Amino acid sequence: MALQGEIKLPGDKSISHRALMFSALGDGVSRLDNLNPGVDVRTTWEALINCGIQIEDKNGAVHVQGGGLRPFQQPERALNCGNSGTTARLMLGLLAAHPIHVQFIGDHSLSRRPMDRVFRPLQQMGANVSAQERKFLPLMLSGRGLWALEYRLPYASAQVKSAILLAGLHARGSTTVKSPAYSRDHTEQLLKAMGAKLKINGRAVSVSPLTKPLQAIDFSIPGDFSAAAFFITAGLLVPDSDLVIRQVGVNPTRIAFLHAVQEMGAQVTIANRNEIHGEAVADLRVRTSALKGITIHPEQIANLIDELPLIALLGSQATGETVVNGAEELRVKESDRITSIVNNMLGWGAKIFERPDGFSIEGPTPLSGGIVTTYGDHRIAMTMSVAGLISEQTPVLDNTKCIDISHPGFLDELRDLSDK
Ligand code: S3P
Numbered sequence: 526m527a528l529q530g531e532i533k534l535p536g537d538k539s540i541s542h543r544a545l546m547f548s549a550l551g552d553g554v555s556r557l558d559n560l561n562p563g564v565d566v567r568t569t570w571e572a573l574i575n576c577g578i579q580i581e582d583k584n585g586a587v588h589v590q591g592g593g594l595r596p597f598q599q600p601e602r603a604l605n606c607g608n609s610g611t612t613a614r615l616m617l618g619l620l621a622a623h624p625i626h627v628q629f630i631g632d633h634s635l636s637r638r639p640m641d642r643v644f645r646p647l648q649q650m651g652a653n654v655s656a657q658e659r660k661f662l663p664l665m666l667s668g669r670g671l672w673a674l675e676y677r678l679p680y681a682s683a684q685v686k687s688a689i690l691l692a693g694l695h696a697r698g699s700t701t702v703k704s705p706a707y708s709r710d711h712t713e714q715l716l717k718a719m720g721a722k723l724k725i726n727g728r729a730v731s732v733s734p735l736t737k738p739l740q741a742i743d744f745s746i747p748g749d750f751s752a753a754a755f756f757i758t759a760g761l762l763v764p765d766s767d768l769v770i771r772q773v774g775v776n777p778t779r780i781a782f783l784h785a786v787q788e789m790g791a792q793v794t795i796a797n798r799n800e801i802h803g804e805a806v807a808d809l810r811v812r813t814s815a816l817k818g819i820t821i822h823p824e825q826i827a828n829l830i831d832e833l834p835l836i837a838l839l840g841s842q843a844t845g846e847t848v849v850n851g852a853e854e855l856r857v858k859e860s861d862r863i864t865s866i867v868n869n870m871l872g873w874g875a876k877i878f879e880r881p882d883g884f885s886i887e888g889p890t891p892l893s894g895g896i897v898t899t900y901g902d903h904r905i906a907m908t909m910s911v912a913g914l915i916s917e918q919t920p921v922l923d924n925t926k927c928i929d930i931s932h933p934g935f936l937d938e939l940r941d942l943s944d945k
Contacts, residue, residue, distance in 0.1 A: 526914070527765035527813075528942045534753055535559070536746030537774045538931050539683070540711050540804065541566040542611045544589075544744055546619050547715055549578045550694070551591025551741035558745040560587045563931045565609040572616055575600040576625070593738040594695075595623065603628040606662070608635055608859060608901075608930055611684055613662065614643045618688030621652040622695035623668040631662045634859050634901060640664060643688045650674045650692055650700070673698030673734075680854060681706040681827035686730065693732040694721065701731040708827040709778045714803030718742065747774030747806040751904075752932050754782050754832045759911045759939065760811035761791050762842055768942065770809045777805070781828035785836065789816040789843055816843035818888065823851025830854060833883075834866040834908040840886035841875040842915070849883035859930075860900035869897055869909055873916060894918035903930040910936060914943060 541561035546569065548555035560566060570580055570587075577598030579590040597620060604627055606613035613629055617640075620627055630636075641660035648654055653667040673696045676689055686702045690712055693700025706728070713730055717723050719739035724731040753773045760768040775783075775795065783793060792812040799806045816839060821829070826849075829836070833855055840847030855862040867879040873894060876887040894916030899906040906928050913920035928935050 526763060526943050528760050528763050528768050529766065530942055531769045531771060532756060532938060532942065533771045534748035534773060535563070535932055536561045537749040538563060538566060538751070539611065539709060540715070540746050540774065542569045542615060543687070543711050543715050544746060545569050545573060545580065546615060546691075547719055547739055548589035548591055548741065549573055549596050550594065550735070550739045551589070551719065552593060552738035553591055553741040555589045555591060555741040556743045557587040557589065558585070559748070560746055561749060561931070562933055564607065564929050565612065565931060568605070568607040568609045569612045569616070572604045572606065572612055575602060575604055576620070591738060591741050594735055597623045597625055599625045600627055603630045603663070606631040606635055608632050610635060610638055613640065614684040614688045615691060617643050617647060617654070617664070617666060618691035620666060620668055621647050621650070621654070621692045622671045625668050627666045627668075629662055629664040629666065636662045638857055642682065642685050646674060646676050646685070646689050647692055649676070650696055652692065671696040673700045675701045677703045678705060681708040682854070683708040683710075683712070683827075687712040690716070690730060690732045694735045696734055699731050699733050701729055703729045706824050706827050707778055709776065711776065711804070714776070718802035742802065744802055747801065747804050748772050749931070750774050750776070750779045751831045753809060754835055755907050755911050755935070757783070757786065757793060757809065757811050758835045758839060759914055761786065761814050761816065761839065762911070763914050763943065764813055766811070766813045768811045770811070772806055773809055775805045775807045778828055781825045782832035782835070785819060785821060785825070785829060786839065788819050789839060790814055791816065818843045818845035818847040820848045821850065821883075826852050826854065831904060834862055834904055835911070837866045837870055837877060837884060837886055838908055838912050841870060841877070841888045841890055841892065843888045846885055846887050848885040852883040853881065858902070860902040860905060862902065862905065865898070865900045865902055865905045866908065869905065872896065873912065892916040894920055897922045899924045899927055901927050903927045903932070907932070907935055910939060914939070
């Protein structure tokens, strides 16, 4: 079996959430193509509809009717953020200054993920947010006027940075967020493209309050680099593979995984570079490669956070040791992704060791395949499905539905490529 051919991936999940939300503040209709079709982005879509925003799918192009500076209406129901941390955290920031009362709820996994990292700084801006249980959903937000804030983030988080900047769009004065390391900058790029006043000075970003609505946009959303990472890994590991992935987002704050695999010895080339609304896009070509172990350092983590389970899989097939340091944030994702990936890889015979802030793994080792405990986490389910392409037995996932969170159809696409 070899993986051969060309693929085009669903739109970037992070950019899709933002495109929907920011379009709500637009001065007309925004048209979004290649919006991510997963459940998480649909959750943001429904949350916006619940707040009175009109969104329609017209033959695959999603039209969002911008409502100007004050577009939101009192929702009739609680905002159910499902499994989506990005929906919960960014919507909190987006709605904090609007005169509506909103209850935020989520599924079992999201209700155990920390929300205080967002609502504490918002409270410092004057936001009225109360939590029933210290730092978790459900939360109650009563929107009201906000002060500007200068906030130093304790960790690099694009979600927290974005929530504060979105609240800052309606605060009195300029709001600044300083990050200890670079995190994905899709919020900054898209707000700038839509006419917001933003100043970026290294890891400090300042936003001025909006004096007029954002400009509506036409946006063909780049393919999701995090989705591409599964196919890159598959192409590197399955013998005799040669894959082309078309029109993938290669925003520099998202592609630390690409640099990491290149350091491992991967043959991945970039062609046909382009740019849309500040987002770099390109085609990637991946060929099967002999890999060696590497060390991932804390300052790289934020730019490959969602790809770290794949580093464990690649490390199991690389010669020597692969070490991931400074990744404690992985413990508060859709599952505790350090424990989730270590347990699965151990169960398949990998020499992997859990650390408080990451893992180390020695390779190469054969993988047995068999049972996969997904913990309901799409990225664990997808990583182990890719591992199944090189394992002795076929993988048996306890939950395939969770893959729909980011990439419905992923398993079929992987199967189609490997049948060729
Ligand atoms: C995201 C930011 C990251 C990432 C998540 C999506 C975003 O989370 O893990 O999948 O869209 O801003 P953090 O901001 O918590 O690091």
